[in-house]
Structure formats: C-alpha cells, structure tokens
Amino acid sequence: MRMRSLALGVSALAILSVVPGPVSAQNQTVAASPAAFTLAPRDLGDALVALGRHYGRNILFTPAQVAGKRSAPVTAAAGFDAALTALLSGTGLSAEVGADGSVTLATRTAAAAPAANRLQATRAPAATPVAAPEQTEPQKVEEIIVTGQIFYRNRTPDPNPVLSYDLEYFQRFEPVSVGEMMKRVPGVTFAADVLEYDAVQMRGLPPGYTQVLINGRRPPGGEADRSFFVDRIPAELVERVEIVRAPRADQPSEGVAGTLNVVTKESEAFEGGFAKAGALINKDGKVRPSFAVAYADSLEDMSYWAAINYQGRRNPKKKVTDFYDGSFSEFTGRELQDDTRDGVDISANGELVTRLGEGALRLTGLVVDTDRDEDETSVTFEGDSPAELEQEEVEVQRERIGQQTYALSAAFTHPLSIGELGLDAGWAGYREDSKTETDEGDTVPEAELVERETLDTTDDEFSGTVYYKFTQGRVETKAGIDLLHKKRDTANRTFALDDGEWEEETAPGAVFTIKEQRYDPYLRFSFDLTDRVTLDAGARYEITRRDVRSEEGKADYDSEAFNPSAHLRFQASEVDRFLFSVARTVRRPDYDLISPYRQEEEPADEDELIGNPLLANERAWGVDIGYERQLGRRGIIGANFFYRDIQDLIELFNTGEEADAGGNVYEARNAGKGQSWGVEIDFSTPLDFAGLPDTGLFANYTWLDSELRDPVLGTKRRFNNQPRHVYNLGFIQTIQSLDASLGASLSGRSKAKEVSLDEEVDLSYGKDLEAFVEKRFADRFVLRFSASNLLNRKKKEGFVTFDGDSVADIIDAHRAGEVEESERESEQSGRLFQVTLRATF
Missing domain, CATH: 2.40.170.20 (TonB-dependent receptor, beta-barrel domain)
Incomplete structure (x- = not known):
C-alpha cells in the first residue's frame, strides 16, 4: 500500500510540474547504398536520429523543435528526401540543406513549402550536431550479416559518459557470449580461468562494483556479491552493449565502477x-x-x-x-x-x-x-x-x-x-x-x-x-x-x-x-x-x-x-x-x-x-x-x-x-x-x-x-x-x-x-x-x-x-x-x- 501511494504521489507531482527542459541535438554518419527506409511512429527526435543513421546524413535540430512531437509512419520510403518528407509530415517543421550536405530543420511558416521542396543548397544557423550511433534502424538483415563494412565505436548523444558498441563491432571474431565481447572494450578485465569470461570487472574493481543490466533492468544472478555472469548471455541475442561510466538521475545508482547495459535485438x-x-x-x-x-x-x-x-x-x-x-x-x-x-x-x-x-x-x-x-x-x-x-x-x-x-x-x-x-x-x-x-x-x-x-x-x-x-x-x-x-x-x-x-x-x-x-x-x-x-x-x-x-x-x-x-x-x-x-x-x-x-x-x-x-x-x-x-x-x-x-x-x-x-x-x-x-x-x-x-x-x-x-x-x-x-x-x-x-x-x-x-x-x-x-x-x-x-x-x-x-x-x-x-x-x-x-x- 505504501509503495502504491508513493508511486501515485510522484506521478501526480511529475504530471503537474511545469519546470522546463531540452532534448539533445543529434547527427550521424554511415551507410553506403542503404535499403528503403521503414519506421514505425515514435518520438520525432529519435526518428530523425534513425533516419540519419540509415542514410549517413547529418540532421541538425534544436531540442525545442522536436519536443513532444511524434513522427509519422514511414513505409518503404525510396531515398532520403522521401523519408524525411514523410517523417516531418504534420510536425510544422521544414528542412534546409547546407553546402556540406547537412540538413537543418526550421519551424515552417504558414507560407512555407513542403519539406521536399525546400531541400536547397542553403544553410540556416542551427544547434551543434552530435554524432549518433552508426548502423541501425531498420535495415535489411543481409546488410548487417553479409557485409564487408567495418563497424566502429558509436558516438552517442548522451550527456553522461557512455560508450556504445553495436554487435557488428565484435561479431567478425564470433564471440560466443557477452563476456567474450567485453574483452575488446576499455578498462574491462576478468579474474576467471583461461577462455572463461564470467564476472565483469570494470576498471579493475571487484565484480560487485560493476552493475549489469539487460535492457536497462538488473537481472538477478547466482553470485553472493550480486554480480551477474555475462558469459551466460549469448552474443546472438545482442543488439549493442553500452558502457555507462557515470549514471544520470533516471538511471540506477548502483555501479560504482560503471554499468554494463546489454541491449537485446530490437x-x-x-x-x-x-x-x-x-x-x-x-x-x-x-x-x-x-x-x-x-x-x-x-x-x-x-x-x-x-x-x-x-x-x-x-x-x-x-x-x-x-x-x-x-x-x-x-x-x-x-x-x-x-x-x-x-x-x-x-x-x-x-x-x-x-x-x-x-x-x-x-x-x-x-x-x-x-x-x-x-x-x-x-x-x-x-x-x-x-x-x-x-x-x-x-x-x-x-x-x-x-x-x-x-x-x-x-x-x-x-x-x-x-x-x-x-x-x-x-x-x-x-x-x-x-x-x-x-x-x-x-x-x-x-x-x-x-x-x-x-x-x-x-x-x-x-x-x-x-x-x-x-x-x-x-x-x-x-x-x-x-x-x-x-x-x-x-x-x-x-x-x-x-x-x-x-x-x-x-x-x-x-x-x-x-x-x-x-x-x-x-x-x-x-x-x-x-x-x-x-x-x-x-x-x-x-x-x-x-x-x-x-x-x-x-x-x-x-x-x-x-x-x-x-x-x-x-x-x-x-x-x-x-x-x-x-x-x-x-x-x-x-x-x-x-x-x-x-x-x-x-x-x-x-x-x-x-x-x-x-x-x-x-x-x-x-x-x-x-x-x-x-x-x-x-x-x-x-x-x-x-x-x-x-x-x-x-x-x-x-x-x-x-x-x-x-x-x-x-x-x-x-x-x-x-x-x-x-x-x-x-x-x-x-x-x-x-x-x-x-x-x-x-x-x-x-x-x-x-x-x-x-x-x-x-x-x-x-x-x-x-x-x-x-x-x-x-x-x-x-x-x-x-x-x-x-x-x-x-x-x-x-x-x-x-x-x-x-x-x-x-x-x-x-x-x-x-x-x-x-x-x-x-x-x-x-x-x-x-x-x-x-x-x-x-x-x-x-x-x-x-x-x-x-x-x-x-x-x-x-x-x-x-x-x-x-x-x-x-x-x-x-x-x-x-x-x-x-x-x-
């Protein structure tokens, strides 16, 4: 009863609150010969990041421009321009293309033309871009599995220090488990036997100082020190791994040495x-x-x-x-x-x-x-x-x-x-x-x-x-x-x-x-x-x-x-x-x-x-x-x-x-x-x-x-x-x-x-x-x-x-x-x- 009352109280306080706040601007880099773009409705900022990742284009926008807005559905859009036009439909935003190919969003006036018609070689002042992760949403599987492309560490828009690695960063070496993936990221060690990678030690501290999450939630494990053996998570289930060096207020405070968040396939x-x-x-x-x-x-x-x-x-x-x-x-x-x-x-x-x-x-x-x-x-x-x-x-x-x-x-x-x-x-x-x-x-x-x-x-x-x-x-x-x-x-x-x-x-x-x-x-x-x-x-x-x-x-x-x-x-x-x-x-x-x-x-x-x-x-x-x-x-x-x-x-x-x-x-x-x-x-x-x-x-x-x-x-x-x-x-x-x-x-x-x-x-x-x-x-x-x-x-x-x-x-x-x-x-x-x-x- 006490937990229910507290949850309702905090929820009501959050809903009634009127204090202001921002969404981070983002850009991205990648994609040669991308497939047609398909995307279900979601937060507009997230949708723009996904679009930029897919086509390897920089999209610049301020947090206020996308706050509280949802993207329209995109189904098999052929090309970047068509996909962007579909995403911005009904949002009141238009797009302008700079000389370097980057796209800047602007609030559309009543006389503004459709987004596709405004893709001219002009550039307006915009928020500073932040590179988003390379390679995701949604691609044909053959582009992920059967590809000669080399993948690198992602550059995330998070305000706190986060390292993000897609599965493709590791997969060429065919890791069996998340534990084998971790030996290629900074500061991670194991004190296990040879060819065993079970309890993660971030920054060399004992395993109990590292928090392991699966999709942002802590899985219970069998170890007395509350650690979770990551060699039990098959690499095949993983979309990406995130190393959270310091948590935000909306993330669990455990993980003195850091947090490993395993994101499964999406x-x-x-x-x-x-x-x-x-x-x-x-x-x-x-x-x-x-x-x-x-x-x-x-x-x-x-x-x-x-x-x-x-x-x-x-x-x-x-x-x-x-x-x-x-x-x-x-x-x-x-x-x-x-x-x-x-x-x-x-x-x-x-x-x-x-x-x-x-x-x-x-x-x-x-x-x-x-x-x-x-x-x-x-x-x-x-x-x-x-x-x-x-x-x-x-x-x-x-x-x-x-x-x-x-x-x-x-x-x-x-x-x-x-x-x-x-x-x-x-x-x-x-x-x-x-x-x-x-x-x-x-x-x-x-x-x-x-x-x-x-x-x-x-x-x-x-x-x-x-x-x-x-x-x-x-x-x-x-x-x-x-x-x-x-x-x-x-x-x-x-x-x-x-x-x-x-x-x-x-x-x-x-x-x-x-x-x-x-x-x-x-x-x-x-x-x-x-x-x-x-x-x-x-x-x-x-x-x-x-x-x-x-x-x-x-x-x-x-x-x-x-x-x-x-x-x-x-x-x-x-x-x-x-x-x-x-x-x-x-x-x-x-x-x-x-x-x-x-x-x-x-x-x-x-x-x-x-x-x-x-x-x-x-x-x-x-x-x-x-x-x-x-x-x-x-x-x-x-x-x-x-x-x-x-x-x-x-x-x-x-x-x-x-x-x-x-x-x-x-x-x-x-x-x-x-x-x-x-x-x-x-x-x-x-x-x-x-x-x-x-x-x-x-x-x-x-x-x-x-x-x-x-x-x-x-x-x-x-x-x-x-x-x-x-x-x-x-x-x-x-x-x-x-x-x-x-x-x-x-x-x-x-x-x-x-x-x-x-x-x-x-x-x-x-x-x-x-x-x-x-x-x-x-x-x-x-x-x-x-x-x-x-x-x-x-x-x-x-x-x-x-x-x-x-x-x-x-x-x-x-x-x-x-x-x-x-x-x-x-x-x-x-x-x-x-x-x-x-x-x-």
Missing part, C-alpha cells in the same frame, strides 16, 4: 531473418555445435522480432601446482589437475512494438537456460623434487549446474499535455539447482564418494517505473519513480557420507530468505545553456526496506540515500566534445554477509564468521572528465579520467564472542574507505586519410590505480586483483576484389595481487591473440573461420600463506612476512577454433 532495427550454424573445435578435436535463427518484420503500426539460439561450449584445462615450505624455498609436492567444463546454453528472446492510439507499447521477453557439467580430477604427489614424486591421494569432483534466467517487460509511452507519460513494468527471475559431489581415494579407480553439496536458489524481482517528461524553452524535465520488489530464497546444504549413510552437516543459517523493497523517486533536468553546452542534473532518493530470515532468526534494515548527479557536455566543434560528470553511486552488500549465516573456520581455522543483516551500502562519489574527437565520417578517439572515493567499505570486526573451536567470532561492518582512479583511452577508425578506407584499426588502453587500508591488517594496498594496465589492439581488412575480410585482435593486462587475512596471491595472464577470416558469397551467405587463444596463454598464480592459531597470530605473521607455505600454479586450456556459416532470408 524489432525496429531489422527486416528479414537470418540463420546460423557453427561448431566450436577444441584442441583435442572434440566439437560442440551452435545454431541460431531469427526473424523481424513489421505490419502497418506493429513490428516484431523473435530469435532462438543453441550454443554448445567446452573448455578442457590442465593445471599444475607446485607446493613449497616457506616462501618457495623447499619443494614438497605437486598436484596435477584436469578440469573440463562442458555445457549447453539455450536462449530465446522476442519483442513486439505496436502503436496504441497516439502512444506506443513495447513488449519484450528473454530466457536463458544453462546446463553445465564441471569435472575436476586432482592427483597429489609428495617428494623432495619434481624428479622424485610419489602419488599420495586423488580427489574427483563432479559439479552439475542448472541455471535459468527469465525476463519479461512492458513499456508504454503516450503523449500527455505538453509532454510524454511513460509506464514500465517487468519481472526478472533466476533459478539455480546445482549439485557437487566429491570422491577421495589413493587412486582414481579407488576413489569413493565422501561428500555432497547442493545449492538451490530462487530469485524474483518485480519492477515498475512511472515517469513524465516535457520540454519548455531550452529545458527538459523528467520526473518519475522506480519501484522494485525482490525475494531471494537460498538453500546451501552439505552432506557427508558416514558408513553408507548420508548425514547433513549444513551450517546454521545456510537456508535463508532475503526480501527487498525499493522506492527510488528521481528528478532530472537537461538544460541547453547554449547551442554548444548542455547541462544534465538531477537526483535520486533511494529508499530500501530489507528483511532477512533464517532458522537463526530475522532482522530488518531500512536505509535512505540521496544520490545527486550532474553532467556537462561541451561541443567545442562539430568533431570535438568535452564531457564532465560527477555522480554519487552505491554498492549493496553481499548476500552471504547480510544473512545470519554462521560460517565455521572463517576467517581463520578456529574462528567463526556471522552475517550482519544491518550492513549498509557502500557509497561513492565519482568524477569523470572526458574528451572525444570524431575522425572523418566513421572514426573516433576518446580519453577519460575517472576518480572514485568510496566510503563505508565493508570490513570484518571481532565481536568479542568466543567461537566453539576457541577462536573469535567475527562480523561484517561498515567502516573503511578507499579510492580508485585511472585514465581510459580508446581509438577506432578507418584509414581513409591514408587512402585505405577498407582498413580499420582498433585500440584501447587503460591505466589503473587505487588505495585502501586493509580492514584486517591495517596496511595500505590496492583493491584486490586490480591490474595496473589493460589493453587491446587490432585491425580488420576488407578485400573488396575477393569479397572477403580478415582481422586480428591482441589483448593483455599487467599483473595483479589479492590480499586476505592469511594469504597473498600474485596473478598474471599471458597475452590473448584471436583472428578471423571470412568469405561472402551469393549476397546472402558468410562463411567465417575464427580462432582464439592462439598464443596458448597461461594463467599463473603464486600463493603465500601465513599461519597462526588465531587472527592475531596470523596478522603478526603476515606483517612480519613469515610465510608458512607457498604454491605456484599454472593453467592452460589450448587453442579454440570455430567455423560459422551465416545466411539471411
């Missing part, structure tokens, strides 16, 4: 269908197939899209670990491990967009079903040297993972008075049913089952949004509220086999329920201070009500946070742009740290760790200062400096209670602080200036640094696993005479360190080289060969551990550098090859 973007058949080939010759089919079309005022994808995946790895006493001084043994991950992802998504009166309704759906087997066999040897080893024991672990992600949403927009009313509703669900069994013995044939662990998770999020936006003069106002109801049930049970009987050893509190209610009203203003300067400012007031229950008891927690943001964009010239942003963001605590779950032997052998349901969000102030320059018609270069000041870091504290084993009981609390900063540079352009328009270059480099005081040791260090620098560079070459293309991409990162109470880990990866070659034929087919991990990169880790009977003893040993044991671990997976045939229809 029905208005394509016409026609495509099919794909492929195979992944591992170094041992084993093959996993992949298939996909999709179709998009439009019927009068309705457009739709549907797709289904089947992706087999397999990653066999070998790992060697050497053990030492002290700090790598005395060899004591070796472990050989075979680890194979084998599974299938089946996914589908669809979209329906239709006109309802003067409004528009968009329905979307997504499902991803993952079944994965992870089999690990570890053989341990003892000996004084690698040449003198005796087998000691064997451990065989089998993990069977079943995960499902669901998402349904409906969005309705309708003109109301001087502005637009928007209503959104959605449901996102996550299900996991996993089982892990462990066998132990002297040899593999003699190994017997000794332990079983099960994980069952059900997570449902119901969300809603109500907003109203309008423009008066040079100011656009948007007021609204985002609503969320979340319930997460988790049961993590452990069983041990004793004399043929299973005995449950589940830790207290390991079966729990978390409920969250969130009410986030916001107000956002966009001001066109001049034709070249735009200020976007606003704030969110985030209200959270949290309830945590288990057999250990229950606890309630309420919090409220005021999160303002401001973004300044200065268009210095038609090709130069400066961006400045300041925003407050949050990171919500890990699930396992807010559940009253008493974990034994944490953080030390004789200690216990209990969750704290009253943990508050970590909060951060962030600054981003960026510069972008458009290079020719399609290229771009950008640089960005960022700084994050993070407060209320979560640390472990001694409660003073004695643990059953004689140690201490620890609890997570908010107390620490830290800072992170860095510089991000990206570059992508064709070599038009050198007379090589069919050659495209890509490069990005990110330098990272941070500082925090370790919550346990009291010493200063960097954030765990944050590398000093990350880079990627590559090229694509189109050979027009052969109707073929080829390319390569090289990525890498520097070393990183992870520090915990009793351990330090040095982490390093080898360089990753991938390449492709493709041949297009019969206008509708592409045959592509791609390869990844061509340098057979290694993941190397060096562990040093510090021992003691209590936390105090371990801290003393750690500070003194008294290493008890150490390990060197090296992992390889082998080269991976892929052959893919794509066809359009």
Whole structure:
C-alpha cells in the first residue's frame, strides 16, 4: 500500500510540474547504398536520429523543435528526401540543406513549402550536431550479416559518459557470449580461468562494483556479491552493449565502477531473418555445435522480432601446482589437475512494438537456460623434487549446474499535455539447482564418494517505473519513480557420507530468505545553456526496506540515500566534445554477509564468521572528465579520467564472542574507505586519410590505480586483483576484389595481487591473440573461420600463506612476512577454433 501511494504521489507531482527542459541535438554518419527506409511512429527526435543513421546524413535540430512531437509512419520510403518528407509530415517543421550536405530543420511558416521542396543548397544557423550511433534502424538483415563494412565505436548523444558498441563491432571474431565481447572494450578485465569470461570487472574493481543490466533492468544472478555472469548471455541475442561510466538521475545508482547495459535485438532495427550454424573445435578435436535463427518484420503500426539460439561450449584445462615450505624455498609436492567444463546454453528472446492510439507499447521477453557439467580430477604427489614424486591421494569432483534466467517487460509511452507519460513494468527471475559431489581415494579407480553439496536458489524481482517528461524553452524535465520488489530464497546444504549413510552437516543459517523493497523517486533536468553546452542534473532518493530470515532468526534494515548527479557536455566543434560528470553511486552488500549465516573456520581455522543483516551500502562519489574527437565520417578517439572515493567499505570486526573451536567470532561492518582512479583511452577508425578506407584499426588502453587500508591488517594496498594496465589492439581488412575480410585482435593486462587475512596471491595472464577470416558469397551467405587463444596463454598464480592459531597470530605473521607455505600454479586450456556459416532470408 505504501509503495502504491508513493508511486501515485510522484506521478501526480511529475504530471503537474511545469519546470522546463531540452532534448539533445543529434547527427550521424554511415551507410553506403542503404535499403528503403521503414519506421514505425515514435518520438520525432529519435526518428530523425534513425533516419540519419540509415542514410549517413547529418540532421541538425534544436531540442525545442522536436519536443513532444511524434513522427509519422514511414513505409518503404525510396531515398532520403522521401523519408524525411514523410517523417516531418504534420510536425510544422521544414528542412534546409547546407553546402556540406547537412540538413537543418526550421519551424515552417504558414507560407512555407513542403519539406521536399525546400531541400536547397542553403544553410540556416542551427544547434551543434552530435554524432549518433552508426548502423541501425531498420535495415535489411543481409546488410548487417553479409557485409564487408567495418563497424566502429558509436558516438552517442548522451550527456553522461557512455560508450556504445553495436554487435557488428565484435561479431567478425564470433564471440560466443557477452563476456567474450567485453574483452575488446576499455578498462574491462576478468579474474576467471583461461577462455572463461564470467564476472565483469570494470576498471579493475571487484565484480560487485560493476552493475549489469539487460535492457536497462538488473537481472538477478547466482553470485553472493550480486554480480551477474555475462558469459551466460549469448552474443546472438545482442543488439549493442553500452558502457555507462557515470549514471544520470533516471538511471540506477548502483555501479560504482560503471554499468554494463546489454541491449537485446530490437524489432525496429531489422527486416528479414537470418540463420546460423557453427561448431566450436577444441584442441583435442572434440566439437560442440551452435545454431541460431531469427526473424523481424513489421505490419502497418506493429513490428516484431523473435530469435532462438543453441550454443554448445567446452573448455578442457590442465593445471599444475607446485607446493613449497616457506616462501618457495623447499619443494614438497605437486598436484596435477584436469578440469573440463562442458555445457549447453539455450536462449530465446522476442519483442513486439505496436502503436496504441497516439502512444506506443513495447513488449519484450528473454530466457536463458544453462546446463553445465564441471569435472575436476586432482592427483597429489609428495617428494623432495619434481624428479622424485610419489602419488599420495586423488580427489574427483563432479559439479552439475542448472541455471535459468527469465525476463519479461512492458513499456508504454503516450503523449500527455505538453509532454510524454511513460509506464514500465517487468519481472526478472533466476533459478539455480546445482549439485557437487566429491570422491577421495589413493587412486582414481579407488576413489569413493565422501561428500555432497547442493545449492538451490530462487530469485524474483518485480519492477515498475512511472515517469513524465516535457520540454519548455531550452529545458527538459523528467520526473518519475522506480519501484522494485525482490525475494531471494537460498538453500546451501552439505552432506557427508558416514558408513553408507548420508548425514547433513549444513551450517546454521545456510537456508535463508532475503526480501527487498525499493522506492527510488528521481528528478532530472537537461538544460541547453547554449547551442554548444548542455547541462544534465538531477537526483535520486533511494529508499530500501530489507528483511532477512533464517532458522537463526530475522532482522530488518531500512536505509535512505540521496544520490545527486550532474553532467556537462561541451561541443567545442562539430568533431570535438568535452564531457564532465560527477555522480554519487552505491554498492549493496553481499548476500552471504547480510544473512545470519554462521560460517565455521572463517576467517581463520578456529574462528567463526556471522552475517550482519544491518550492513549498509557502500557509497561513492565519482568524477569523470572526458574528451572525444570524431575522425572523418566513421572514426573516433576518446580519453577519460575517472576518480572514485568510496566510503563505508565493508570490513570484518571481532565481536568479542568466543567461537566453539576457541577462536573469535567475527562480523561484517561498515567502516573503511578507499579510492580508485585511472585514465581510459580508446581509438577506432578507418584509414581513409591514408587512402585505405577498407582498413580499420582498433585500440584501447587503460591505466589503473587505487588505495585502501586493509580492514584486517591495517596496511595500505590496492583493491584486490586490480591490474595496473589493460589493453587491446587490432585491425580488420576488407578485400573488396575477393569479397572477403580478415582481422586480428591482441589483448593483455599487467599483473595483479589479492590480499586476505592469511594469504597473498600474485596473478598474471599471458597475452590473448584471436583472428578471423571470412568469405561472402551469393549476397546472402558468410562463411567465417575464427580462432582464439592462439598464443596458448597461461594463467599463473603464486600463493603465500601465513599461519597462526588465531587472527592475531596470523596478522603478526603476515606483517612480519613469515610465510608458512607457498604454491605456484599454472593453467592452460589450448587453442579454440570455430567455423560459422551465416545466411539471411
């Protein structure tokens, strides 16, 4: 009842508000030999951007000219002039063409001629243009799938810093998932095994600091730190990915390091269908197939899209670990491990967009079903040297993972008075049913089952949004509220086999329920201070009500946070742009740290760790200062400096209670602080200036640094696993005479360190080289060969551990550098090859 009243109150306030606001002016670059233009009715500004993208023409207009106006439908318009005339029908606007070919909109007087008749070689003063993304709306599928065109990073009109990449930017290298796509964008790293790209680490911060959205909504995931494994999102479902470096007031405040927004295929973007058949080939010759089919079309005022994808995946790895006493001084043994991950992802998504009166309704759906087997066999040897080893024991672990992600949403927009009313509703669900069994013995044939662990998770999020936006003069106002109801049930049970009987050893509190209610009203203003300067400012007031229950008891927690943001964009010239942003963001605590779950032997052998349901969000102030320059018609270069000041870091504290084993009981609390900063540079352009328009270059480099005081040791260090620098560079070459293309991409990162109470880990990866070659034929087919991990990169880790009977003893040993044991671990997976045939229809 309280949520409903608050939503109605904010909606009424937004509708009655009379404060002014602007829509950003835009232009675009692209398109050789575009297909006939078809477009359903929508906001006039969005329609003009789509038209410019399709034909590669600059269209200049002021926010006030298009505010509150809807475009007329366009059906198979032949040529730019005809499409523009149709779009402007009934809007009161006319068009004038400048000497450079750009189009300027003007308010039509009573005596004005039709737009098509005014396309003369004259130019009127207009707003400064901003390049819109290259390639979209709506094109024939064969122009997207079967094309020799090279795609580059989009230049968006957003007032806040956003990097946008269409799927075509990545697709030549045939990424299987969004995770593989992310390794080519600035500042993104992973701390996963070789050939696995699961939890995104933007700017090198831990995964929990990165927010992952699908179509602007957060999907629930299975990880305790609230992160979402992006390797479960197939690349085939993606329209584009957006890296939001700092949020606006109407965007969620989570994502201290940044936000990854995955936009799935849009029905208005394509016409026609495509099919794909492929195979992944591992170094041992084993093959996993992949298939996909999709179709998009439009019927009068309705457009739709549907797709289904089947992706087999397999990653066999070998790992060697050497053990030492002290700090790598005395060899004591070796472990050989075979680890194979084998599974299938089946996914589908669809979209329906239709006109309802003067409004528009968009329905979307997504499902991803993952079944994965992870089999690990570890053989341990003892000996004084690698040449003198005796087998000691064997451990065989089998993990069977079943995960499902669901998402349904409906969005309705309708003109109301001087502005637009928007209503959104959605449901996102996550299900996991996993089982892990462990066998132990002297040899593999003699190994017997000794332990079983099960994980069952059900997570449902119901969300809603109500907003109203309008423009008066040079100011656009948007007021609204985002609503969320979340319930997460988790049961993590452990069983041990004793004399043929299973005995449950589940830790207290390991079966729990978390409920969250969130009410986030916001107000956002966009001001066109001049034709070249735009200020976007606003704030969110985030209200959270949290309830945590288990057999250990229950606890309630309420919090409220005021999160303002401001973004300044200065268009210095038609090709130069400066961006400045300041925003407050949050990171919500890990699930396992807010559940009253008493974990034994944490953080030390004789200690216990209990969750704290009253943990508050970590909060951060962030600054981003960026510069972008458009290079020719399609290229771009950008640089960005960022700084994050993070407060209320979560640390472990001694409660003073004695643990059953004689140690201490620890609890997570908010107390620490830290800072992170860095510089991000990206570059992508064709070599038009050198007379090589069919050659495209890509490069990005990110330098990272941070500082925090370790919550346990009291010493200063960097954030765990944050590398000093990350880079990627590559090229694509189109050979027009052969109707073929080829390319390569090289990525890498520097070393990183992870520090915990009793351990330090040095982490390093080898360089990753991938390449492709493709041949297009019969206008509708592409045959592509791609390869990844061509340098057979290694993941190397060096562990040093510090021992003691209590936390105090371990801290003393750690500070003194008294290493008890150490390990060197090296992992390889082998080269991976892929052959893919794509066809359009």
